[in-house]
Amino acid sequence: MTKDRKRAVRSSDNEVSQERYELYKSSFEWISKSISEGFYLEAISLEESLITDRLESYLTWRTSTDFSFMTLGKLQRAVEKHETDDALRLLVLDDLNQWREARNKAAHEMVKIEDGKQISWNDRMKINKTVAEVGLELIRKIDRQTRKLRVE
Numbered sequence: 001m002t003k004d005r006k007r008a009v010r011s012s013d014n015e016v017s018q019e020r021y022e023l024y025k026s027s028f029e030w031i032s033k034s035i036s037e038g039f040y041l042e043a044i045s046l047e048e049s050l051i052t053d054r055l056e057s058y059l060t061w062r063t064s065t066d067f068s069f070m071t072l073g074k075l076q077r078a079v080e081k082h083e084t085d086d087a088l089r090l091l092v093l094d095d096l097n098q099w100r101e102a103r104n105k106a107a108h109e110m111v112k113i114e115d116g117k118q119i120s121w122n123d124r125m126k127i128n129k130t131v132a133e134v135g136l137e138l139i140r141k142i143d144r145q146t147r148k149l150r151v152e
Contacts, residue, residue, distance in 0.1 A: 024050070031136055040128035041110075044103055047135035048072060051096065051142060055079065058146040072100055088145045091138070099138055102131045 027046050034043035055075040059067040063082050067075065079092040106128045119127075 031132075035129065035132050035136070038125070038129075040125065040132040041106060043132040044106055044128070044135055047132070047139055048103060050139045051135075054139065054142050054146055055092070058149070061150060072096075076100075085145070085149055088142075088149065091142055091145060095138060096142070099131065099134055102127075103135070106131045 027050055031043045031046050034040070034046070052070065052072055052075060055072075055078075056067045056070060059065070059075065059078050059082065063078075067078060070078070076092055076097060079089060083089050083092070110124060110128075
C-alpha cells in the first residue's frame with residue numbers, strides 16, 4: 001500500500017470514528033431525554049440500535065467475519081457460537097435475551113389484550129419505562145465488557 005493510500009485510509013478511519021462518536025453521544029442524550037419525557041418506545045428503539053452496533057462491531061473484530069446489519073437474535077446466536085468469555089455470554093444470552101423479550105412486548109403489544117389479563121395504559125407505560133431504563137444500563141454493560149475484551 002502506498003503512503004498516500006495509507007494516509008487516506010487513516011483519514012477515512014478517523015472520520016468514521018468521529019462520526020460514530022457524534023452519533024453515540026447524540027443517541028445517549030436522546031435516550032435520556034426520551035426517558036425523562038416519557039417517550040419510552042423511542043428510547044428502547046435507540047437502545048436496540050446501540051446494542052446491535054456494539055455486538056456487530058465486537059463480533060466482526062472477534063471473528064474477522066462481517067456481522068453488519070444483523071438482527072438482535074442473529075447476533076445472540078453468533079455470540080453463543082463464537083464467544084468464550086463467560087461475562088459477555090451471560091450478558092448477551094441471559095440479560096439481553098430477557099430485555100429483548102420485554103422490548104418485543106413494548107414495541108409490538110401495546111394495544112393487544114391477553115386473555116385473562118387487564119393491563120391499563122398507565123401500567124403498560126410504567127413497564128415500558130422500566131424496559132427503557134434497563135436497556136440503557138444494558139448497553140453500558142455490553143459496551144464496557146466488549147471494550148475490556150478488546151484490550152485483553
